[in-house]
Amino acid sequence: xxxxxxxxxxxxxxxxxxxxxxxxxxxxxxxxxxxxxxxxxxxxxxxxxxxxxxxxxxxxxxxxxxxxxxxxxxxxxxxxxxxxxxxxxxxxxxxxxxxxxxxxxxxxxxxxxxxxxxxxxxxxxxxxxxxxxxxxxxxxxxxxxxxxxxxxxxxxxxxxxxxxxxxxxxxxxxxxxxxxxxxxxxxxxxxxxxxxxxxxxxxxxxxxxxxxxxxxxxxxxxxxxxxxxxxxxxxxxxxxxxxxxxxxxxxxxxxxxxxxxxxxxxxxxxxxxxxxxxxxxxxxxxxxxxxxxxxxxxxxxxxxxxxxxxxxxxxxxxxxxxxxxxxxxxxxxxxxxxxxxxxxxxxxxxxxxxxxxxxx
Numbered sequence: 001x002x003x004x005x006x007x008x009x010x011x012x013x014x015x016x017x018x019x020x021x022x023x024x025x026x027x028x029x030x031x032x033x034x035x036x037x038x039x040x041x042x043x044x045x046x047x048x049x050x051x052x053x054x055x056x057x058x059x060x061x062x063x064x065x066x067x068x069x070x071x072x073x074x075x076x077x078x079x080x081x082x083x084x085x086x087x088x089x090x091x092x093x094x095x096x097x098x099x100x101x102x103x104x105x106x107x108x109x110x111x112x113x114x115x116x117x118x119x120x121x122x123x124x125x126x127x128x129x130x131x132x133x134x135x136x137x138x139x140x141x142x143x144x145x146x147x148x149x150x151x152x153x154x155x156x157x158x159x160x161x162x163x164x165x166x167x168x169x170x171x172x173x174x175x176x177x178x179x180x181x182x183x184x185x186x187x188x189x190x191x192x193x194x195x196x197x198x199x200x201x202x203x204x205x206x207x208x209x210x211x212x213x214x215x216x217x218x219x220x221x222x223x224x225x226x227x228x229x230x231x232x233x234x235x236x237x238x239x240x241x242x243x244x245x246x247x248x249x250x251x252x253x254x255x256x257x258x259x260x261x262x263x264x265x266x267x268x269x270x271x272x273x274x275x276x277x278x279x280x281x282x283x284x285x286x287x288x289x290x291x292x293x294x295x296x297x298x299x300x301x302x303x304x305x306x307x308x309x310x311x312x313x314x315x316x317x318x319x320x321x322x323x324x325x326x327x328x329x330x331x332x333x334x335x336x337x338x339x340x341x342x343x344x345x346x347x348x349x350x351x352x353x354x355x356x357x358x359x360x
Contacts, residue, residue, distance in 0.1 A: 005258070006357050008358060009237070022241065027271050027272055031307075038307050039303070046347070049345045050344055052115075053342050062086055065321070065337030065341065065343060066134075066336075067323060067337070068136045068324035069335055070136035070138050077326060078171070080145065082132050095130050124177055134147040140223065145169045146168050146250070149164060163193045165181050165183075165196075168200070180224050180225050182195070183227075187229075197247040197248075198211055213235065213288070237300055241271075249325050252325055252327060262289050262290060262291055264290075266285050268322070270283045281308075283319055283321060284304035284306075288300045305356070306334070306346055319337065331350065333346070
């Protein structure tokens with residue numbers, strides 16, 4: 001592969017001169033902008049494969065979504081999914097009927113991806129919690145799992161304030177073995193009522209956690225996920241608009257010509273073309289590149305790779321939520337929940353991804 005020359009993100013956007021036009025339009029118009037510039041808009045650049053459809057397997061009647069993965073061999077991966085047996089979660093009933101984690105084994109061959117049927121495992125959590133959106137990563141010879149854990153907690157009675165934290169576990173054959181509820185207040189980082197989407201990765205046998213993008217905050221952790229060192233800096237990712245940027249996937253290692261051995265992760269922002277509310281969001285997924293020596297971002301895609309909307313199926317057509325990714329044979333595979341209903345996989349070459357990268 002020819003070594004790419006990456007432009008500066010801010011200079012790249014200034015040359016396109018789209019910002020004023022973008023600001024003048026409404027939410028629907030802004031989504032039209034994003035849809036037109038996402039890499040997925042070029043069909044030969046990004047292909048989408050349906051992995052699992054809701055209702056085919058037990059406990060999936062109302063969704064099999066938000067898959068994540070961890071490598072187990074050269075071309076083999078363990079995949080975990082969130083499955084919804086009832087409509088409870090979509091109706092806002094937090095603890096009535098909980099999502100069920102299910103796992104599958106996947107293999108990449110010349111014919112594409114081969115998947116075994118998913119099998120449910122125990123979440124490892126007590127009845128008064130709702131765990132969901134499990135993400136896998138490898139560390140010290142084990143497959144770890146970070147996930148969001150919802151519960152009710154407030155002073156006094158009754159308990160009626162919904163909160164969530166990021167928690168950590170270890171994946172076994174039959175369950176997720178709980179390790180800890182993650183906290184950072186001992187590092188003087190104020191925690192919110194909702195603390196979700198912390199992402200983890202292993203580098204040089206050390207466990208790291210990315211807490212936020214803007215500002216950039218990363219923790220060095222012990223093997224239980226307890227942060228003991230914080231690294232932070234102000235960061236603004238050049239882009240159209242100024243929407244909140246959140247973590248999507250755990251970072252994965254990749255070699256990029258001219259940038260070296262780095263980590264790649266998906267991050268997302270969202271717009272609300274159909275009115276406010278968490279069910280009306282249209283998500284756009286970007287790629288962020290991290291230098292592991294500086295432990296800081298050095299490149300990103302100002303325009304999304306994929307996004308919800310036009311070609312999305314499911315109960316919420318704005319939702320394309322990438323929660324797992326891996327690289328094999330110079331291709332990037334991104335696993336996603338589509339429309340809060342089905343599970344899909346996006347595939348693109350690293351060459352096409354690099355054509356969208358810009359330096360920070």
